[in-house]
Amino acid sequence: MVQYGFYYDNSRCTGCKTCVMACKDYHDTALDVAYRKVYDLEGGTWAKDANGTYSTDCLFYHLSMACNHCEDPACVAACPTTAMHKEKDRGLVLVDDSKCVGCGYCVMACPYNAPKVSRDLGHSVKCNGCQDRLDQGLQTICVMACPLRALDFGPIDELRAKYGDNAQIHPMPEPSYTKPNITIKPSPAALDPAAANTRVANPKEV
């Protein structure tokens, strides 16, 4: 098995959501289902200065994320039916539709907000790494869609060798928790210690 994973260049990401829409179009998902999501992180305040002008420490960046096809996927551990499983060839975390009962434990367990129970289909749905495209020798739809060329997908060892092994920017959890197969190049904003105080400013969009 060669474990696959994502690379995400947060220093290039403009939060345009092309990755989200390309994925939705290709996987033909329902309106309220997105396998990839873009979070807007905002922080900072404003203060009025004595002379009538203002100053701010406003902080702002995006986070685009799908499934991190973790080494120790919390969703797999939580699944009571073994529907959620790690596939053998590329280590993709997949849902076996025939076993899934739509209980939603995976949704609760995943710290990355990746799986969702489809109301229409009655089972969990999530990023499958565009397995069918990979089988044809193609790249995932989101990687090929990104106008900023900020995404990559492939054997995670190769990606880590190329891009480093940082796997966390706020508000992602400690990588030790599920060992996500993702490597991230942070933007200056995400590297700022104050990033820890930012909030997700678009909760209704994710």
Place this chain on the structure above:
Amino acid sequence: MSEMLPAVSRRTFVKATGALGALAAAGGTMAASEAVFGNATQAHADEPEKLVWSQCNVNCGGRCIFHWHTKGGKIQYMTTDDIGDDNFQARACLRGRVMRQWVNNPDRLQYPMKRVGKRGEGKFERISWDEAVQTIADKIRYTIDTYGNDSIYVNYATGMYSATGRSVERLLNCVGGYLPMYGDYSTGMHQYVMPFMYGIGVSPYENVSASSVDQAQNADLVLMFGNSPADNRMGGANVVWDYNAVREAGPEIIHIDYRLNETAAGYPSEWLPIRTGTDAALVAGIAHELIKNDWVDLDFLHRCCVGYDEETMPESAKGQNKSYHSYIMGLGYDKVEKTPEWAAEITLVPAEKIRELTAKIHNAKAMFVVQGWGLQRHSNGESATRAVCMLALLTGNIGKPGTNSGMREAEPPGAPVGSLPSSDEDPNGAPMNMVNAKISCYSWLKAIDEGSDFQKELDATDEIALFMGAQNPEMAEAAAKIEAPKNGIKMLWNYAGNCITNQHGDINKVYEVLSDESKCEFIVGCDTFMTDSAKYCDILLPDAMRAEQLNMSTNGYSEYYWGVTVGGPAQEPPFECRPIYDVHADIAEKLGVRDKFTLGKTQDEWIEELYKAGAAADPEMPSWEGILEQGVFKRQLPTAIAFEANVADPVGHPWNTPSGKIEIYSECLAKIAEDRELEGRLTEGQVIAPIPLFDPGVEGYGSVTDEFPLYMSGWHDKARTHSSFGALEVLKDYNRHRLWINPLDAQPRGINDGDKVRVKSPAGEVEIEAHVTSRIVPTVVAMPQGFWHDADMTGNKLDKGGCINTLTTYVPSPLAHGNGPSNSIIAEVTKA
């Protein structure tokens, strides 16, 4: 989030997992709703996939490349440009990627219709194509016979870009012509005024007066005035990608903007917050510091420019303290010294920051100054847009590597193929516009309202030609002959556009003027959706999408490369939708001019001919058969440096101005200002200034009141291209339409993030969700433009769609008669 899950256990989990909380808590609140497209049964699963090339066709400046994947004659999904080098691909943005949902939308217009309710009410009745075509032909004939060709107007519209996408002008030219427009809604003020400074021929759509973005890689300082390609020009071959390369090349970038825009996402330290509409005051404050410290490039200013100081003032203005220097130092005009402290009060930028920025400008070996187009879409835009250019001129950062003119980045010089001609050169009865009047694209509503009282309008070239007189007798003579339309506008043609209401201005006023059906007697529209503008049409036609016909299109105007794509149809037009070319050919037939219109050619044959003409002039382009096979041809363009030849040799290559130099002081503008004042054409607060000064403008700085205490502006955001794509639920759900308000303004109003609020201006009122965010400066609120107007126009007119043009006033700008008020609004926000 699934409603099956007990919220309590989720919360408990989130609490327990600490740092994971933010993501998990944020997740899953997206509302569940009916799946229109999702989970479609794969009816054609076993059929072979067919691939069809096409392009996006809207007006963001780009035209990204689509590769439709079809089965059984139906589009299944799309991929995008994956040809050649990864770094040179016109990858579609989020909007393009959901084009399938536009093409296959259940709300598409399906049949020709005639209006049965009031204009604006949206009540229609299905009619046959024959009745529609006959009615339109009869109305054209009647309008020409009764009021003249100059009473037929083709409204500004940009929802369709394709080589054969616009054929109405050709149709009308087959029967004598129509009232033409000058300018556009994107760049009206900028486009009109820049020739007075940089010369006739200068426009936002070429690569002589502006540098290509790659030049910014050679700069050590990049000043972006309200220029955020990541909000609106987001395709993979569009400017957003070019600026990414600039950032990675290392110059310092400063975004001067009233909001922390998407281009600065991840780089908040690049943001220099400024009050909307006050950029010219910041420039004046910087100019003051440059002058005070003796940091201006006097040699350049004297060698290449007119009007910086007394030394180069024209005779007519000498000794009167009318130079730019006199304005800045408080000797002329308002006689106020433009110190950083003066600028700070207006702009909200602290004086210390202005001094720091001035030092950075002085220390830069090469500075790339560039502005977006939002800044000039203010009531003071005609002055402000020139003011930004002053930073390049004062420091001599123009004409050299790493510099720019202050205008928006260079655009490609045309495209590899032409488009359907609106007139033909053969004089013997060929289609040609015989009308000798023109109006600003924003003036049509006035021309309808005022009828025969409507005053003559001239474009910038006409004005300069008249001023130059004997210097340029042919042009002056032609300009002198231009008339006003005799009866105003009696028939309005609206194809693939939403500029009757949504994208125009002061929607409530439009409703009032168009409700009087004796003024504009007939409105014909053709579109794919029931847009707000479509509701005003007397006959409404259902258009076929470009995915439903053979489509040829090129690189967009803001993508710095050359390309052409040919392909289609990917699927057949649904219901009774028809390609507009065929419809116009049928109307031409009823008018007895079918052959003149078509020259015996189908749309497909025109495309073939247009392609072959382009290929004949360019040996690198594939043959017609070749392009049908490969779909896409593209080529990189060489870099461009603004006014490189002129700056290197100003005597041998003079600017195309009356003086042959860059006119910081324009005698011509001084004369126009005098004339318009005498004619009583300037309303309260309107200024035409010969130099690029700061004037607050109508509903600009200082105009807020107790009733409307906030400044308001709009921007072009990712969810729509103007109003195109505005019907798509998926884009609305993932990019919520929100009013941005600073916490310091929200708190005293009791407004929390996510609250529903009312925004009221002197022109109207909208309802919208509030986004309380530090990404916007205090005292200013803003919302993206283009959201679809949704109001009961026979009732309270409250716009629950949140269209910004419910709030804009209709006061055409003083010089260009353009849509200056677009971003100049005063307002109050209250909890709904």
